[in-house]
Amino acid sequence: MFKTFKAMKSYIQPYKKLYISSALMTLVFALLAIVDPYLVGQIIDHVLTDQDTTFVIMGSLIIMGVTIFRTMLRYGYFVTFEKFSQKVVYDLRKDLYVKLQSLDFSYFDKTPNGQIMSKMTGDIEAIRHFFAWITHVTIFHSVVFIIAIIAMFMINPVLASTLILIVPFITFFSIRLSKSVKPIFAEIREQFSKLNTVVQENISGNKLVKALAREPYEIEKFQKENEAYKEKNMDAAKVWEDNLPALDAFAVLFNVVVLFVGSILILKGKMTIGELVAFNRLLWMINNPLRMLGWMINGTQNFVASFDRVKELLDEKSDLIEHKESIAHTHLKGYVRFEKVSFHYEDLPVLEDVSFEVNPGQTVGLLGSTGSGKSTLISLISRFYEATSGQILIDGEPIESYDIYTLRNNISIAMQDIFLFSDTIEGNIAYGVPDASRIKVRLAAEIAGVNEFIHQFDDNYDTIVGERGVGLSGGQRQRIALARAIIEDPAILILDDTTSAVDMETEYKILTELKKINENRTTFIIAHRISSVKDADIILVMDEGRIIERGTHTSLLEEQGYYYDVFTQQMGEFDVETREGA
Ligand SMILES: Nc1ncnc2c1ncn2[C@@H]1O[C@H](COP(=O)(O)OP(=O)(O)OP(=O)(O)O)[C@@H](O)[C@H]1O
Ligand SMILES: [Mg+2]
Structure with missing residues (x-):
């Protein structure tokens, strides 16, 4: 709890004034709650003993004035706390978003979208709720409880002590309530995220659902999660319902004790009627805080849990190691060199011992079976992932020595997805x-x-x-x-499967146009069609993470290896022009 506040310090600090002023307004609002029971008690005693009407009028006027003032205060702190909470979560949301932009592919690979979305929405809302509501409710009820206890002891210690005996029981019930609801709250949140995922996937995949006529299955899947969500909410409601009668019974018990012990004390002349009325009017001030205790504990726990989840994302480190003296703002030439580069996704080896070099203005064709590591290879150039071993150099410098923005500004990728x-x-x-x-x-x-x-x-x-x-x-x-x-x-242009869905004629036109503008530019073309790569200066053929053949279209055909096989398979699709080129 205190750890959370400490971690939130930088978010609260800028709006300290708002926070303090709203807390002060709440404090005064709570303190003034004593005026009504005190004055009502006094008025009754004055009327009964010396029939003093001026006191009645004065007292009533003060009560009215205080009530109006309190209404204004209440409005004031409501608005200020709301403003404060909105400002805090605005900053928090902004930082989360900026953080998300700085994180690398590997973070998004391992984190489901739904989880990120729930941090940005549900958890942020729990934090806002804490600052907008739980804070002032807690201040208000704590203050009211304390002054009510003090006032009661000042009015009549005997009656006050009797009442105090009931307090532990209500506290016990209230805390028990919050304890039994807590796991259900966690389950509700979990279930809500499941429900969201089902809906989100259904909407994104609506065409697939219809194409495979799986609507009934989708409805059933949704209904299952929907039902579970309803059940979890009912469980939570049931815990409240089960405990409410006990809490209500205690409230009645307070009344009964005050009436019973109070009457005896009056009969014995140890208490006035006005004091009894004042006592009665103080009861809500000790009963309500105790009843609200569970709610306040839950709200606070929710806040702490939500902030922990948000903090997890804020503390997430990008895998990229930035070098202090990085080269920035340069326009690269586009000389690329791979030296014995290997790469593993976690434990899965994807690239093994890849070496090649390209000069500015040259075009590299990358061909190879699905999953052979082509997209992975080019993603290493932009440092979307870091090579496990080996080195990649651009213009003679290791890519790590460039400032990441400079590096990426010099490279553009038309991604496969x-x-x-x-x-x-x-x-x-x-x-x-x-x-x-x-x-x-x-x-x-x-x-x-x-x-x-x-x-x-x-x-x-x-x-x-x-x-x-x-x-x-x-x-x-x-x-x-x-x-x-x-x-x-860019200095380096990378096309990952970019012309696979256009017809060959259009592809030919595009590649011809590209050639004209790419005189000084290094271009990588990843493709499955020979027609896309045949004019490249260097063609690399990949299989299972290794370069198995390299050369030009002509030299590779002469080799009669993998490239040649692919060519003969695809030959039927070629136009005359291409065949002549071979
Ligand atoms: N984010 C990832 N996390 C873990 N493994 C991955 C990830 N992306 C790709 N892989 C694995 O790495 C291998 C190479 O994938 P890659 O996308 O580089 O192949 P590719 O040659 O581009 O294939 P395609 O021609 O189908 O586009 C595959 O076995 C794939 O399962
Ligand atoms: Mg690919």
Whole structure:
């Protein structure tokens, strides 16, 4: 608890004034609660003993004034606590988001989206709830409880002591309640995240569900989680219901004791009627805090647990080791060299002893069976993952010696798994260079062959594409991704399976256009089709993480190895021009 507050210090500190002022308002609001029971008691005694009406009028006026003042205070601290909590979670959310941007592929590989989303929403909400509600409820009830106890002892120690005897019982019930609800709360949260995952996956995979006619199964799957969620909530409600009668009984017991012991004391002349009434009006001030105890404990525990989860993400370290004296803001030439590079995903060996070199302006073709490590190889160049052994050099320097932004700014990748934002086509193309001129966007689009299909959309480049590019064909998406990579004008351009979904004629056009602009640029083309790589200066053929053949189209055909086999299999698809080239 205190650890959590300490860890949150930097978030609370900037809004300390807001926090203190709202806490003070709550404190005064709670302290003034004593005015009503005290004055009512006094008024009754004055009326009964000396029929003093001025005191009655004065007292009533004070009660009215205090009530109005308290209403204002209550409004004040509600608003201030809300403001304070919103500011704190705003900063926290921002830091979480910035952190997410800094984390590397390996974090996202191992963390489900649902888990990240639940930190950004559910846990942040629990933290907000604590600052907006639990804090002032706790301050208010603690203060009210303490002054009520003091007031009771001042009015009549005998009656006060009798009441105190009941306090441990209510406390016990309240704490027991919070203890039995706690695990259920955790289960509810867990179940809610399961329910969310089912819905999220169903929406993302809606086409697959329909294509395989699995709607009934999906409904059943959802119903199962929905039912479990309902049950867990019912369990929580049941715990409250089971304990409520006991808590209510104690509240009644308070009344009975006050009435019974109070009457005896009055009869014995040890207490006035006014004092008894005042006592009665103080009862809620000790009863409510005790009843709320469980709620306050749960809210606080929830807050601590949620903050721990959020902190876990905030403390997450990127696997990248940044060197202090890194080379920044340079424009790289694009000389790439792999020296005995091996890479493992956790324990799975993916690349073994890969060595090759490319000069600026050269094109490397990467060919190989599915899962042979092509995408992994190129992801090492941008340091999305760190090589397990060996070294990668760019322009003669190990890639680790570059500042990570400089390195990545010099490399653009059209990734195999294409992602488009819900934005215009132009916005998607210019994503990496937001200040790119229209002309630049059009130029990149033209090279990538986007201009060939853009006219089918009414709004041309201003057409908004749906989430992940809904409304576009696979080949259209690939061409947008290619334009996005080209527009960055990188030293190293990497195309991972980028033309696999476009027809061969379009691919040929695109590759010819690319050649024109790539004179000084190092280009990697990953493909399964010979037609995509045949013109490359160097072709690397990969299998099970190793380079098994290397050479040019002609030399590889002469070797009559893997490349030759693939070529003969695909030959039927080739046009005359290609065959002549062979
Ligand atoms: N994030 C990851 N975590 C663990 N293993 C991975 C990860 N990504 C890829 N792999 C594994 O690494 C191996 C190489 O994958 P990679 O994506 O590099 O192949 P590829 O040659 O690009 O295949 P494709 O032609 O199908 O795109 C595969 O066995 C794959 O299962
Ligand atoms: Mg791949």
